[in-house]
Amino acid sequence: MRHFLALDLKDDPALIAEYEAYHRSIWPEVREHLNAHGITAMEIYRLGTRMVMLMETDDARYDADAMALATRSNPKIREWEELMWKFQAPTPWTPEGEKWVAMTRIFAL
Numbered sequence: 622m623r624h625f626l627a628l629d630l631k632d633d634p635a636l637i638a639e640y641e642a643y644h645r646s647i648w649p650e651v652r653e654h655l656n657a658h659g660i661t662a663m664e665i666y667r668l669g670t671r672m673v674m675l676m677e678t679d680d681a682r683y684d685a686d687a688m689a690l691a692t693r694s695n696p697k698i699r700e701w702e703e704l705m706w707k708f709q710a711p712t713p714w715t716p717e718g719e720k721w722v723a724m725t726r727i728f729a730l
Contacts, residue, residue, distance in 0.1 A: 628710075628711070702720075
C-alpha cells in the first residue's frame with residue numbers, strides 16, 4: 622500500500638541543508654527499524670519548506686500503531702526523531718503532538 626504524508630521544515634536554509642544531509646545517509650538503525658515494520662520503500666520530496674513522503678508498505682507486516690510503540694521504546698530511534706524535530710515544523714493542519722500527517726488523495730488517473 623502507498624501512503625502519502627506531509628510535514629514542514631523550519632524556514633532556515635542552513636537547517637534545511639543539514640536535514641537533507643542527514644537523509645543522504647540515514648542511520649543504519651533507522652533503516653532497520655523501517656524495514657522491520659514493513660516499510661518497503663520511502664521517498665521524501667521537498668518544495669520550499671513543505672515535504673511530502675511517499676511510503677510503501679507490506680500490509681501483512683505494517684501496523685502504524687505497533688511501529689509508533691516501537692519508536693517510543695527504542696532509544697536510538699527516539700534519538701533520531703528528536704534530532705529531526707530540530708529541523709521539522711508541523712504544517713498548519715497538523716494535530717497537536719503529531720509530525721507527519723496523512724494526506725488525502727483527491728484525484729487519480
